[in-house]
Amino acid sequence: MIHVSDLKKTFTSYERGSSFGEALLSLFIRKKKIIEAVKGISFDIEEGELVGFLGPNGAGKSTTIKILTGILHPTSGTVDIMGFTPWKERKKYVQNIGAVFGQKSQLLWDIPPLDAFYLNQAIYRIPDSEFKKAVNDMVEMLDLKDLVKKPTRQLSLGERMKCEFIMAMLHKPRIVFLDEPTIGLDVIAKGKIRDFILEQNKRGTTFILTTHDLEDVEQLAKRVIVINHGEIVFDNSMDKLKQHLGEKRTVHITAKEKINLENRDGIVVRKQLSDYDIEVVIDLSVVKLNEFIQKINEESEIRDIAIEGPELEQIIMKLYSV
């Protein structure tokens, strides 16, 4: 569905300097700076996938998404999405995509979201029957009821974000680009939005999710592409991502007797809360989990144990620091 090959984008920027003198000088002489935002990335996305597109600030992910949505023209490379080259056939192409930007609203502040939906109906040429059905279905799914008839400014952030989703999906896009869709939302609103995304994904919509919220990624994405310094540093399934730091588990143990796990191969003590309470990270390629538990039980008699997989945050931090 999406084929991206050797995509590059360079920007020309001008150095301005920070001091008053440099700023004054920049009015007459400006030093050109070429920024390579995207350095020849390639990837494919199949229909119905829900892909997390991650990267630190300035990594090139927004530039890539803007090229994929037809907003920007690349410097070189090819993009084929549903048979379209986004920047060449923008109008036809964007009829098939939707986008939700957590920090850029498509709603109109002083009038109800429903009126903004009507404007979108005219923009996307949606027949009345389809429009009504789409609005009613999504209003019900997102539990909005009559809120769509209240002025946008009177809605909470969560309610507004739900309306942004309706706005982006009224025309039944085959691909939806999500940029920080849950930013600033409370746990309940986040949950509702995530359920909605998963439901729409089940119905066949392809999602590309750009976010810094790793909980979104963990709960939604089946595949993750990580971009850093304009290059792809990881592209694989969520499970593979979790194995990226090696097969590691975090084990929290509370025991009856004193626990001593210093200087043992494959075991790193992360927190020693007391003589009887410890948190360790075990490398499963060195130590077998069942043997480890058995040994500790024999030595200190386990009273409570909790085993957790690798933390996504650590993995992402490692990828970002490359």
Added chain:
Amino acid sequence: MTGLKPKKEAGKWRFSVLGLYIQGVKTALASRMAYRGDFIMSMFIMMIVEFSGPVITMIIYGNGASFPGWDMNEVLLLQGIFLLSRGISFPFFMGIVWNTIGRVQEGTFDLLLIKPRSILLMSIVTAFDSEDLGKLIGGILVLRMALKRLPEQPLSHWISFFILFLFSIILMFGFALFMAGLGIVWIGNYRIYEIFMSVMDFGMYPKSIFSKSFQSILTYIIPVSLLASYPASALLGSVDKDVILALLASIVFLLLGLCFYFKIVRNYTSAGG
């Protein structure tokens, strides 16, 4: 469902360019009317401000001075036409200038580019400025006052006037395209609008009051004299042959504006993520 629901029309005309534009106007009006007091006040102020030019003209003529070759009522007619041209272009399409400047600055120009319509159409649809309807009302009032004081004109004069007035609107659209394009290049530069207003103000006076060389600039290079001077002359039956060159210049100006605007949009770099 209620709200700004489009009327149940037969056919799909409301998805046409005009239908979409009307939906945009309705949405903008509803947005603006959310603050009724401010909406009415702004329109009234806009209308009053527009009267400053004609009032100055009346003061000039009241003190015995004049614009050579034009009596007071003829100048008022010219200024009425100038205000009418502004009154049509400002609310209905000139808003693309500050719409583009503002959106590029905040990064929401992207939201227009992900819509399956021409970016120019989207910029116009989302830029209807209801406050400027005050300019239109002001223009109609001044024009009506001037026409009442002048002898009736034959139909041929009116036809010439309407043709030239159409070109006046075309010229304004050309201006809008250049200004909007510059708004993408020079991010957040509202001075563009002020420069435009200053250039446009030359159109509020008869062409004949300027020096010959400046008249040439106002006719052949930036044909500002088409804004009001030529349409007024046509209505009064005294248009000169240079008007053909001014018309050609306005078409060239519009085409250059379109090329410039779309070239700039193509090179749009968007705001940071």
